[in-house]
Amino acid sequence: MGYLDEPKNLALLKKLFYASLVVLILLELILMGIRETHLSLAHIAEFPAFHAIFGFVGCVVMVFVVKFLGHQWLMKEEDYYD
Amino acid sequence: MINWIPPVTIFILGAMLVPLFKGKARQLYVLTIPVIGLANILAMESGTEWTYGYLRYDLIFGQVDKLSMVFGYVFVIMAFIGVLYSLHVKEHGHFIAGFLYVGSALGVVFSGDLFSLFIFWEIMAFSSVFLIWFQKEKASIDAGFRYLLVHTAGGLCLLAGIVLRVVETGSLEFGHIGLDGLDTYLILIGFLLNAAVPPLHAWLADAYPEATIVGAVFLSAFTTKTAVYVLLRAYSGTEILMWLGAFMAIFGVCYAVLENDIRRILGYHIISQVGYMVCGVGIGTYMAINGSAAHAFAHILYKGLLFMSTGAIIYSTGFRKLTDLGGLYKKMPITLIMYMVAGFAISGMPLFSGFVSKTMVIAAAEHDHHYIIFLMLMLASIGTFLSVGIKLPYFAFFGKDRGIEAKDPPVNMLAGMGIAAFLCILIGVYPKVLYDLLPYEVHFQPFTIPHVVGELQLLMFTALGFFLLLKKLHVEPTITLDIDWTYRKGSKVFMWFINEPLARGSQWTVDICLVIISFLKWFSKNPVLAVMLFKDSLTLRFIGHLGGRTRRDSISYLEDEKKHYPRDPVKRNPVGDSLLLALMFMAVYVMYYLFTA
Secondary structure, three states: OOHHHOHHHHHHHHHHHHHHHHHHHHHHHHHHHHHOOOOOOOHHHOOOOHHHHHHHHHHHHHHHHHHHHHHHHHEEOOOOOO | OOOOOOHHHHHHHHHHHHHHOOHHHHHHHHHHHHHHHHHHHHOOOOEEEEEEEEOOEEEEEEEEOHHHHHHHHHHHHHHHHHHHHOOOOOOHHHHHHHHHHHHHHHHHHHOOEHHHHHHHHHHHHHHHHHHHHOOOOHHHHHHHHHHHHHHHHHHHHHHHHHHHHHHHHOOOEOOOOOOOOHHHHHHHHHHHHHOOOOOOOHHHHHHHHHOOHHHHHHHHHHHHHHHHHHHHHHHOOOHHHHHHHHHHHHHHHHHHHHOOEHHHHHHHHHHHHHHHHHHHHHHOOHHHHHHHHHHHHHHHHHHHHHHHHHHHHHHHHOOOEHHHOOOHHHOOHHHHHHHHHHHHHHHOOOOOHHHHHHHHHHHHHHHOOOHHHHHHHHHHHHHHHHHHHHHHHHHHHOOOOOOOOOOOOOHHHHHHHHHHHHHHHHHHHOOHHHHOOOOOOOOOOOOOHHHHHHHHHHHHHHHHHHHHOOOOOOOOOOEEOOOHHHHHHHHHHHHHHHHHHHHHHHHHHHHHHHHHHHHHHHHHHOHHHHHHHHHHHHHHHHHOOOOOOOHHHHHHHHHHHHHHOOOOOHHHOHHHHHHHHHHHHHHHHHHHHHHHO
8 A cells, every 4th residue: 555545645635735825825925015025027927826827827728728739630549650 | 288188089989998898897987987077077177279270270179168168067977877877788889879979969069160060960960879779679770760860961951051151251160150141040950950949859759769768868968958059159149049949948848748658758848948948048148048058957967867767667667658657656766756856856846956047047038028938938837847747757656556567776777866866956955056157157046035936836836737637638648740740751752752653654764665675676687678567567557458469468468477577687688788777877867967957
């Protein structure tokens, strides 16, 4: 039995993961509130949680677009060139 | 008095002497070469040494400045790590090819003229292809030939550019070139091909996964990074490179999402990571050039480590596709740790090397107000973490446990990985070691709280996206079409053209000639009778009978004559026949003259 075969451990890891997301957003809000520090110089990246939203949306859009192109066009059987 | 020699000589001499050693002695010997190489590099000082006159030109083998030194250091370090990792390999050929490859890459980095640069450039292609061929499978042999053909084409393009340039400027000197005229474009294309910039990139993802386990570790380090070096020296500030680089950074990660072969995923990530460096070349500010050089340094180490740990998986399990792997974390824990160090480094996780180098390029784009480039590079970071940081380890080490028999690799492989992992963390924690080597003074502080928080947000929310889309992201047993389709399918069309239309066409010519020859042979047996026969058959056709005979008699007479041809040939009247032939030729000649004159 590996560590990850225990549902209890898996649940704990999940909780930690979600907690870290919340902490990261809070950290940014605190930085902006206390020191008026932004995470980026670029004006487009100034609003709160820009990096988080960009990361999540970028990931989702990339996966959908690329997988769509793959299934429609680019992905072929392994013996395609034989 | 100079107390160093061009590093290329150490490795080329080292390659020649490999076959003299056996067993333990050879292991010691092959480890000694990169150590001597490193000692030699440490003794090098800025300046131009080892210049030889050749014809009217100067060949320079020792042009040393801070830029070439960055690459020199990391090349010999990686050579040592690669040799340590491949210590268990029995064939001499591996080390000979490896040393020639590393040596010629160092030759390029320290050459001060275009001619010796070109020679080393070609040695690089011709030695590295053996690291692919040594896998000795049909797929590797084929991929190796494609690799060689593509690089030969690129090399010729480079040579054409160099020749034009020498004719125009009268100088072989290798320095800043910039885009100006046909020669500079040709040289740039030659460089871009080795940097695997789309659409000249397919050789990389095609060939590297087919190389031997240790061969791929060497391949991942040198070809593309020498290209980054020459681009930095010759084309910094060329704006088109900024866009090409940002595009290829995204292009590589997109393909990696689709791929199933673990080393092909990493191959596409080389393209993506080199994209950051090419982009830095294009931005061309001090910060961007520092960023490119730093990222090349960091990249060689973590990419080597990625290829070493995936190589360990292939070495141990015999599988190379994610669809065949799963659940290895219990059986190969050390490999997992090593892999994750490299995975975090390439993703730019704080405290790992990629964070201090990649973000320098991104920050350079930001400082120079290239916000679209900035966003493109951030998007590529997302894709990097998605595939190398999460997808590959998830499906190889975690995911569905397929009960594969596996264990961590031999100690020499672990040692090689360990050194690379140590350096990835060292650079990540204490970036000054790397920043001090860079060509310009560094005014970049990676460890500010906003910077760290921003980067972590980007990565962790990418991870959130991955886990929410896990079903959508399952790996599929497929291959992915790329530009190599044009020449892999194109060559089939070409071969069809050779075998069908071209071969048939040439056969027709042969057939027609044979008919003519056999006719002439027949004709020459008795030309007089042949002409008479011809006349008789014409008469028969148009008049209907031959003089004084009925039609039926005429036909049987003609058939009889044809059957007994040539009867009693020429001898009867040799003079008359010859005269007839001469007259015929003259008639033909007169006709010819009449029409052509």
